[in-house]
Amino acid sequence: MAKVTFDKDxxxxxGLCVKACPKKIxxxxxxxxxxxYHPAQVTEQDKCIGCAFCATMCPDCVITVEK
Amino acid sequence: MSEKVLMKGNEALAEAxxxxxxxxxxxxxxxxxxxxxxxMAKKMPxxxxxxxxxxxxxxxxxxxxxxxxxTGKRVMTSSSSPGISLKSEGISYLAGCDLPALxxxxxxxxPGLGGIxxxxxxxxxxxxxGGHGDFHLLVLAPNSVQEMVDxxxxxxxxxxxxxxxxxxxxxxxxxxxxxxVSLEKGVVNEYDKSWALTGTKGERKPNIVxxxxxxxxxxEKLNFERYERxxxxxxxxxxxxxxxxxxxxxxxxAYGVASRVAKNAIDQARAxxxxxxxxxxxxxxxxxxxxxxxxxxxxxxxxxxELSMGQMIEDIELAIRCKKEVLLCNRTxxxxxxxxxxxxxxxxxxxxxx
Amino acid sequence: xxxxxKPNALTENTLHYCPGCTHGIIHRLVAEALDELGVTGRTIGxxxxxxxxxxxxxxxxxxxxxxxxxxxxxxxxxKRSDANNIVFTYQGDGDLAAIGTAETVHSAARGExxxxxxxxNAIYGMTGGQMAPTTLPGQKTQTSPYGRDVQxxxxxxxxxxxxxxxxxxTYLERVAVNNVANxxxxxxxxxxxxxxxxxxxxxxxxEVLSTCPTNWGLAPEKALEWLExxxxxxxxxxxxxxxxxxxx
Numbered sequence: 001m002a003k004v005t006f007d008k009d010x011x012x013x014x015g016l017c018v019k020a021c022p023k024k025i026x027x028x029x030x031x032x033x034x035x036x037y038h039p040a041q042v043t044e045q046d047k048c049i050g051c052a053f054c055a056t057m058c059p060d061c062v063i064t065v066e067k
Numbered sequence: 068m069s070e071k072v073l074m075k076g077n078e079a080l081a082e083a084x085x086x087x088x089x090x091x092x093x094x095x096x097x098x099x100x101x102x103x104x105x106x107m108a109k110k111m112p113x114x115x116x117x118x119x120x121x122x123x124x125x126x127x128x129x130x131x132x133x134x135x136x137x138t139g140k141r142v143m144t145s146s147s148s149p150g151i152s153l154k155s156e157g158i159s160y161l162a163g164c165d166l167p168a169l170x171x172x173x174x175x176x177x178p179g180l181g182g183i184x185x186x187x188x189x190x191x192x193x194x195x196x197g198g199h200g201d202f203h204l205l206v207l208a209p210n211s212v213q214e215m216v217d218x219x220x221x222x223x224x225x226x227x228x229x230x231x232x233x234x235x236x237x238x239x240x241x242x243x244x245x246x247x248v249s250l251e252k253g254v255v256n257e258y259d260k261s262w263a264l265t266g267t268k269g270e271r272k273p274n275i276v277x278x279x280x281x282x283x284x285x286x287e288k289l290n291f292e293r294y295e296r297x298x299x300x301x302x303x304x305x306x307x308x309x310x311x312x313x314x315x316x317x318x319x320x321a322y323g324v325a326s327r328v329a330k331n332a333i334d335q336a337r338a339x340x341x342x343x344x345x346x347x348x349x350x351x352x353x354x355x356x357x358x359x360x361x362x363x364x365x366x367x368x369x370x371x372x373e374l375s376m377g378q379m380i381e382d383i384e385l386a387i388r389c390k391k392e393v394l395l396c397n398r399t400x401x402x403x404x405x406x407x408x409x410x411x412x413x414x415x416x417x418x419x420x421x
Numbered sequence: 422x423x424x425x426x427k428p429n430a431l432t433e434n435t436l437h438y439c440p441g442c443t444h445g446i447i448h449r450l451v452a453e454a455l456d457e458l459g460v461t462g463r464t465i466g467x468x469x470x471x472x473x474x475x476x477x478x479x480x481x482x483x484x485x486x487x488x489x490x491x492x493x494x495x496x497x498x499x500k501r502s503d504a505n506n507i508v509f510t511y512q513g514d515g516d517l518a519a520i521g522t523a524e525t526v527h528s529a530a531r532g533e534x535x536x537x538x539x540x541x542n543a544i545y546g547m548t549g550g551q552m553a554p555t556t557l558p559g560q561k562t563q564t565s566p567y568g569r570d571v572q573x574x575x576x577x578x579x580x581x582x583x584x585x586x587x588x589x590x591t592y593l594e595r596v597a598v599n600n601v602a603n604x605x606x607x608x609x610x611x612x613x614x615x616x617x618x619x620x621x622x623x624x625x626x627x628e629v630l631s632t633c634p635t636n637w638g639l640a641p642e643k644a645l646e647w648l649e650x651x652x653x654x655x656x657x658x659x660x661x662x663x664x665x666x667x668x669x
Contacts, residue, residue: 014441014641052425053601059445060436065425118501123527130491134498137485160488264483266463275477277486
């Protein structure tokens, strides 16, 4: 089963991962992180296919993907 | 003492650099320093690990120097006045990055394209700046082909000791003239180079060679530290030669080719009974302030003999705190002061012939 | 099993780039290439001036900071100091294609065995969005507020096309990081540019079309679209020169 982890406080909320996700499960949180951004997160982890598209487009190495 | 050979100043200097273990030279053609590049082009490929590269510009050449210097290796470039202006950016970066390197300026007349005849009009540029920011260059001023050789070893040694760029401020006369010279290997000591970029090999943290500090507190701190180093250099490394100063009433201050002319004039004036001597700065930065300041208590007048519009004279006046009058004896634009010019100035300082 | 994580050749320092700036992706691709080729320990990077000025904080290898435009000359010195060094420059468009044009062309002409990563985002980012040598005709910037008027300021410089005429250049490719497929192609090109150096093949340059959401005045995902619609037609992707492929 695929697992995607976001290092919340590294995220700048740019949303490039949101756009890249083929399953549309990456969303920006309503909450703010330490740096004042709305960090990206995955709410429906079970739908993740571990394609790492989100991580590929992330400019800040926020995302780790396991499969 | 090794046997003497007859050599041109520029070529003797280049040979000395190779003897000093400099295996990288980057240059660009400009008169009157081109023999240095030509000599390096001939010799470097025959030297083990030797690299000669003619860059696309003086700017590129000095940046190649920065590249080699950042790896901790001995490196040199040479140029003449307009070319040194182009190198000034890189010289500032060398200083800001605390990198040792040797830069040769075989001076010609300026400003602008100026001329190709010998001059000393880059004194301000060499001693007061040579680029933007708070920094100094070590500046060595040879007055013979032999010193062109000796200063190369001294220059590399001081540059590496204090991690800063050094300049040999020569001129067209020194570069072009031939004299007997002893090519004896001078001393360049080995200093710590743990800062050098040699690849981490996965065994240490990355080394960074950089001159950018966005936080003003940090930049100020580094500049203060660098100036502490400069203070030590001023206290310990100033070099000069005294000539007939024991009983002198008039003190000539001259460096490089001008000091040779001055010496002839002093000998003639002495023969006429005028008590004149000379303090010849061998390092222009650090400037030999102490010996000049002491001389100011003994002599009546100073004469600055220089091939520029009165540049070094300002340092003399500062060194002696204007205690005594300093006369200027100068030619410029590629013209050389004659013995007669200096002699006449000595008479003026003496209040006429004896 | 971890299938994607931060490469070891990047330090723990947080990138200073604006949200959505694709510099971060390109940094990661360079780091992945160094990791995969196993050369980080003998790599010396040359930082330039512009937004990428702080790259020396981000790569886990020895780094030297060069003056504006001079990175290829500094890299030449580093490489000539020891041929075993793997040397790369990381330069923006203002640095490489305006103030550093001479250093770029001549390091290519000499066939310096170095790798040049050229980030083209059609604008000066660090100084706040001025017209770059690669700013598109009609593109509005702080110093071309009515749009780049080619009648008065001329045309953008197409670096890969220009260098393809230089005999000394070995490998020139233009890539983009606007989507996953292109990022993967960019990675392959960057890795090849380092591989060439390891094999002593000479000068390799990868031009990476990148975004500047802040100075383009666009949201990050809109900036990717702007790149696709405006930059890709003017700066076609592809291999502009591959000396060794031609010889096969």
